[in-house]
Amino acid sequence: MKILFVTSELAGLVKVGGLADVSAALPRALEQVAHDEVRVLLPGYPGVLAGLRDAAPIAELPGLADIPPARLLGGRGADGQQLFVIDCAPLYDRPGTPYGDLAGADWADNDVRFARLAFAAAQIAHGLPEFDWQPDLMHVHDWPAALAPGYLAWQDGARPIPSVTTIHNLAHQGLFPAHRLGALGVPEAAFAVDGSEFHGQLGFLKTGLYYANEVTTVSPSYAEEIATPQLGCGLHGLLGGLRDAGRLTGIVNGVDPAWNPRNDPYLVRRFDARSRDAKQRNAQAVRHSLGLAHRPAPLFSLIARMVWQKGVDLVIDACETLVRAGGQLAVMGAGDASLERRMHALSQRHPGSVAVKIGYEEAMAHKVFAASDFFLMPSRFEPCGLTQMYAQRFGALPIARETGGLRDTIDDGITGFLFPDSSVRSLLGAVRRALLMFNFRPGMNQMQREAMRRDFGWDRPAQEYHRVYQRAQAACRTSARHE
Incomplete structure (x- = not known):
């Protein structure tokens, strides 16, 4: 299965939190355990462009409304992972974090910055005439990538591509004013309770939850908690419906094998369960x-x-x-x-x-x-x-x-x-x-x-994600037959 893995962070190139670690480790595990072919798409921040190996232009990506055109680059990360990078200096060539400036304030145009990421994902998913690679499934992570399932649904005449949205932290939803719909190319018809609207605002994450074939989050207990009013951050109704329909799955993250006292280079004395002294x-x-x-x-x-x-x-x-x-x-x-x-x-x-x-x-x-x-x-x-x-x-x-x-x-x-x-x-x-x-x-x-x-490796999570992908493919095929 060919997977387009869409994220705003990737350990080794750009990291704010645990999303970066998952984005680096899960694709490797999917390739090793499930034999999937995974390509990771992320924005061309300065650190990403500097660390991209064997960089080569792939395609010119047209813009949409206020989303500017961009150049798509292909290359590899330090570990050899195949990457797609969106080269768009006006949006990404800035100091600070992926989300804000050096003082910690969010960038005022984050809606456009991450709509560009999501729209690029949909463009790749629907096929690029200049490039002979098209995914069988798109897997998007957290609100910065979550408009992508919407863009897939809103493009007329395109081949349906199954999508999976993963919630890493529901508290961050990517909410923007409703008047930004036109600037982002979001159809007015999508601005509804059954769509992208969240209490009068455009919800990036809600879009990804509503339009995806399957939704995952990062532990079974959290999957139950976010379907409750206490921890559902206002989305508990939608999430409860997904859970009841069998479309919300909690999968515990793995951890990098570098965290192992048996071979850790930072320790004064290495040890294991038999030599704890x-x-x-x-x-x-x-x-x-x-x-x-x-x-x-x-x-x-x-x-x-x-x-x-x-x-x-x-x-x-x-x-x-x-x-x-x-x-x-x-x-x-x-x-x-x-x-x-x-x-x-x-x-x-x-x-x-x-x-x-x-x-x-x-x-x-x-x-x-x-x-x-x-x-x-x-x-x-x-x-x-x-x-x-x-x-x-x-x-x-x-x-x-x-x-x-x-x-x-x-x-x-x-x-x-x-x-x-x-x-x-x-x-x-x-x-x-x-x-x-x-x-x-x-x-x-x-x-x-x-x-x-205890085994906290990535093999078991990768197998569980692959099963989710298979369910998403089946759901997409069923939906296409009924249209």
């Missing part, structure tokens, strides 16, 4: 590096964006109790300035017991996972999460809120500790359970062995 050497090195006191204390860690969703405020409020109980805390992350200040104040108040590093360093993250006994992840909601899986691979038992992908990847009392409520009291209840286990070494050793043996 080497964790202590790594813990000594991290304590020295971060300025934590050298004592046989349980080492807790938190590596996260410092935002409300991640429950960082709960960790701050629980920290005094954790330290009084003899624990140490290593924190790394950045985000909300007020949370950063509060974390820094904790480290000042508890020198030797709390260490805080503002920002993110890949090498240090590996070292902290290897050093930690426990990993804190008190997210208020978590579509999938990756760090709890990294932590288990390194024998750092996660202490996590029982939500979304955390519920699906952590076995309470076996590979980690789950707690039910987004409250300090609930978090501390799980921390106390963890401390009791830390002091019962046979039980602690057994839990670490179980956690490190």
Whole structure:
């Protein structure tokens, strides 16, 4: 099966979050496990153009309304993955992130920037006269790519192409004013409850959900949660209907094999489930590096964006109790300035017991996972999460809120500790359970062995995605026969 994989991020070229990791890993797994041929389409940001190998022009892409024309390039990523890149300097040749400027503000023309991505996907899907490659299916990711199934549906006389939309985080929907429909080439007839309209606005993600043949998200529990008013972000009715029709599937992400203490180049001493004593050497090195006191204390860690969703405020409020109980805390992350200040104040108040590093360093993250006994992840909601899986691979038992992908990847009392409520009291209840286990070494050793043996590879998710693709193809064929 030939797959056009449409994304706004790709690890190795441009990364903001977990979407980039999935966009790099899943195509490789699909090719290896399901023998699909996958080509990834993404915008031509400066870093993408600089990293594109064997770049060659493929086609000139006509514009639509205010969407400018662009040049389509072909090439390969650093790992050899086949790429399509949209070369359109007026839209993408800018400093900052894929979504905003250096100050963090969204680009004012993000609707056009990502409509260009989605419309290019539809153009490729319908076939380019200059290029002899046409996909059997289109797989789009999150709101930046989600107009593509709509553009497929709105083009008259085109061969129907099945499409799959994946939700990585429903909280980000890509909402724009209704008066932008004409500028983006969206038919007025599509601006309806059964279409692209969302509370009087044009919804990019809603478009992708409504027009796709199949919808996936990144864990089974999150698939259930987003069909409820509490976590459905206003789309729970549509998503509940998709779930009831068997068209909403939760598939847990895999993790990159680089997160493995057996061959990790960043560690002082490598180890596996049978040689966990080497964790202590790594813990000594991290304590020295971060300025934590050298004592046989349980080492807790938190590596996260410092935002409300991640429950960082709960960790701050629980920290005094954790330290009084003899624990140490290593924190790394950045985000909300007020949370950063509060974390820094904790480290000042508890020198030797709390260490805080503002920002993110890949090498240090590996070292902290290897050093930690426990990993804190008190997210208020978590579509999938990756760090709890990294932590288990390194024998750092996660202490996590029982939500979304955390519920699906952590076995309470076996590979980690789950707690039910987004409250300090609930978090501390799980921390106390963890401390009791830390002091019962046979039980602690057994839990670490179980956690490190868990399979979080991409083979199984790739097989599940391939089955979704087959269902989408069947649904598309059935729909075409009925038209």
